[in-house]
Amino acid sequence: MKRALSVTREENFPEWYQAVVDQADLAETSPVRGCMIIKPWGWGVWELVQQALDKRIKETGHENCYFPLFIPMSFIAQEASHVEGFAKEMAVVTHHRLKTVDGKLVVDPTSELEEPLVVRPTSETIIGDAFRRWIASYRDLPVLVNQWANVVRWEMRTRLFLRTTEFLWQEGHTAHATKEDALEETLKMLEVYRVLAEDILAMPVMVGEKPENERFPGADSTFSIEAMMQDGKALQAGTSHYLGQNFAKAQNIRFQSATGELEYCHTTSWGVSTRLIGGVIMTHGDDDGLRLPPRIAPKQIVIVPMLREKPEDAELLAYCEKLKSELDQLTAFGLPVRAHLDKKPVRSANKRWDWLRRGAPILLEIGPRDMAGDNVTLIRRDKLRDGDKVISTGFAREKFLSHAPGLLAEIQQNLFDEAKARLDGNIRSDLKDFDAIAAFFGAATDDDAQQGFRGWVRAPWARPSGADLEAIEVRLKALKLTLRNVPVGQGPASGVCVFTGRPAVEDIIIARAY
Numbered sequence: 001m002k003r004a005l006s007v008t009r010e011e012n013f014p015e016w017y018q019a020v021v022d023q024a025d026l027a028e029t030s031p032v033r034g035c036m037i038i039k040p041w042g043w044g045v046w047e048l049v050q051q052a053l054d055k056r057i058k059e060t061g062h063e064n065c066y067f068p069l070f071i072p073m074s075f076i077a078q079e080a081s082h083v084e085g086f087a088k089e090m091a092v093v094t095h096h097r098l099k100t101v102d103g104k105l106v107v108d109p110t111s112e113l114e115e116p117l118v119v120r121p122t123s124e125t126i127i128g129d130a131f132r133r134w135i136a137s138y139r140d141l142p143v144l145v146n147q148w149a150n151v152v153r154w155e156m157r158t159r160l161f162l163r164t165t166e167f168l169w170q171e172g173h174t175a176h177a178t179k180e181d182a183l184e185e186t187l188k189m190l191e192v193y194r195v196l197a198e199d200i201l202a203m204p205v206m207v208g209e210k211p212e213n214e215r216f217p218g219a220d221s222t223f224s225i226e227a228m229m230q231d232g233k234a235l236q237a238g239t240s241h242y243l244g245q246n247f248a249k250a251q252n253i254r255f256q257s258a259t260g261e262l263e264y265c266h267t268t269s270w271g272v273s274t275r276l277i278g279g280v281i282m283t284h285g286d287d288d289g290l291r292l293p294p295r296i297a298p299k300q301i302v303i304v305p306m307l308r309e310k311p312e313d314a315e316l317l318a319y320c321e322k323l324k325s326e327l328d329q330l331t332a333f334g335l336p337v338r339a340h341l342d343k344k345p346v347r348s349a350n351k352r353w354d355w356l357r358r359g360a361p362i363l364l365e366i367g368p369r370d371m372a373g374d375n376v377t378l379i380r381r382d383k384l385r386d387g388d389k390v391i392s393t394g395f396a397r398e399k400f401l402s403h404a405p406g407l408l409a410e411i412q413q414n415l416f417d418e419a420k421a422r423l424d425g426n427i428r429s430d431l432k433d434f435d436a437i438a439a440f441f442g443a444a445t446d447d448d449a450q451q452g453f454r455g456w457v458r459a460p461w462a463r464p465s466g467a468d469l470e471a472i473e474v475r476l477k478a479l480k481l482t483l484r485n486v487p488v489g490q491g492p493a494s495g496v497c498v499f500t501g502r503p504a505v506e507d508i509i510i511a512r513a514y
Contacts, residue, residue: 007019009285017281020285023290023357023358025358026039026160033158033165034158035165036161038274041298042277046168046274049201052295052296053192053200056195061144062146062172067147068126069119069149070118071119071125072115072117073115073118075125075128075129076125078251079246081218082124085216085217086121091118091154091165093113095108095109095111095112095113096111120149120150121152121153122151124243124247127145128251128253131175132251135253136255142174145174146170146171148169148170150168151167153167161275161277161281162278168274169271169274171271173267174269175248175253175265175266175267176266177265179244182244186270189270190240190270193225193240194225197227202293202415202419203227203237204419206485206487207487208486208487208509209221209224209488210222211461211463211483211486216243220242221241227279228419228423228426228455229282230282231451232453232456232512233514234509234511234514235278235282235513236514237279238272238276240270241270242268245265248266249264253265280292280293284415285359291382291415293361293415299339300338300339300360300408301327302360303323303340304364304366305317305341305343305367306366307345307348315371320341323366327339330405361380361381361382362404362408362411363378363381365379374397374398375396377393378394379393382411382415429458429459431498432460432496432498437457437481437498437510438479441479441481443479444478456511457511458507458509460494460504460507461497461499462496462497462500462504462505468499472499475499483509484508484511486507
């Protein structure tokens with residue numbers, strides 16, 4: 001049977017990705033260049049990701065709040081390395097009024113702002129200004145806040161969910177009395193992100209610390225979770241930053257210690273974004289469209305009655321309504337099962353493929369013979385085909401109802417296991433010099449579709465810095481390679497650094513990336 005998408009992952013991965021976004025009805029481009037409209041199915045996925053993460057953020061003691069979209073230019077300018085890191089991406093508001101000239105709307109030149117406003121690229125500076133007012137004593141610490149917001153980073157090359165000018169995210173910001181407390185917070189939230197990625201998104205990740213050249217602008221340390229996509233590239237799926245006292249010193253965030261001394265706070269920030277949906281697509285999608293882990297599927301079980309515009313349709317619909325009502329009483333993953341009955345007056349075959357492309361985990365096709373035998377016909381989205389044949393399985397209705405929560409859990413685990421096998425099986429650790437690494441990845445090309453699958457390399461690393469690190473960046477950039485992170489929990493280092501020939505202190509992940 002022909003695949004549901006017109007392009008396969010192997011033929012052209014970027015085109016396949018866009019086809020999945022389109023066919024799964026997740027999002028579309030907007031009239032504003034680089035921005036996207038998230039459609040109801042895509043928003044439903046994001047809501048479930050958001051709810052799962054928000055619950056865990058609150059369980060770790062953080063409170064939600066909100067800060068302005070507009071940030072005074074002077075705030076941004078207070079932290080030099082922060083400005084340098086974001087300068088090329090900032091959108092700036094300079095005027096506050098329009099006027100009509102010869103029937104056309106134009107910017108009123110007399111409405112120039114006294115101080116330009118930056119449209120939020122991230123909120124360290126404006127939140128730091130609030131921390132300065134909120135914190136006076138050690139008794140006020142720690143301050144643990146989070147906000148769900150949109151941000152703007154002006155992008156030249158955009159791709160829905162993965163890299164857009166405006167995107168949605170959460171950003172946590174905290175202030176602490178000591179470096180130890182702040183580092184503990186940084187790593188605690190990194191673990192929250194790992195759990196989100198692996199347990200909720202079924203997306204296995206490599207947890208580690210970013211090298212110096214990949215740190216968040218103004219941070220002392222940056223940690224990340226990195227996921228392997230089906231084209232072998234890495235996706236940075238979340239970051240957590242120990243900011244040291246850099247922002248505190250720039251914005252005078254101080255507290256009086258128990259001994260009466262004035263000290264600067266140690267601060268952190270951490271965030272994930274709608275980029276996670278792009279990661280889910282590229283981790284789990286197949287040549288028939290999206291495959292959603294049941295935990296983030298807006299509809300986990302979809303019932304498609306095979307209507308024929310005959311009098312018997314009323315009886316069949318009643319049978320399906322009863323089945324949906326029974327499913328609504330069940331729970332999976334500690335929450336009510338999300339069942340949906342598709343009553344649209346559309347051919348059942350078309351409805352079937354619509355839901356399969358969207359990635360609904362379980363599809364139930366119910367016809368007159370199923371109803372007569374008190375049965376259901378089940379299609380699992382994670383195991384859709386045997387070769388070219390779509391696999392469907394008959395179940396007695398009562399048996400299916402008793403097995404439905406377990407089937408959803410099995411699908412969730414199966415998607416994770418499949419992705420974990422891909423990650424574990426495609427990290428080379430036997431390449432001991434840069435020439436071997438360059439040969440493994442091959443020459444870089446501007447055509448992503450022709451790049452081919454390579455996977456990652458795990459190589460000995462000596463933590464070079466300064467001019468040495470800059471020279472390494474140049475060599476890597478020529479091959480479109482990046483240093484991803486230094487995996488946590490490593491044993492003693494061995495061998496020599498693949499870049500410098502010095503004794504290695506740890507291993508680092510090297511990959512092409514989004």
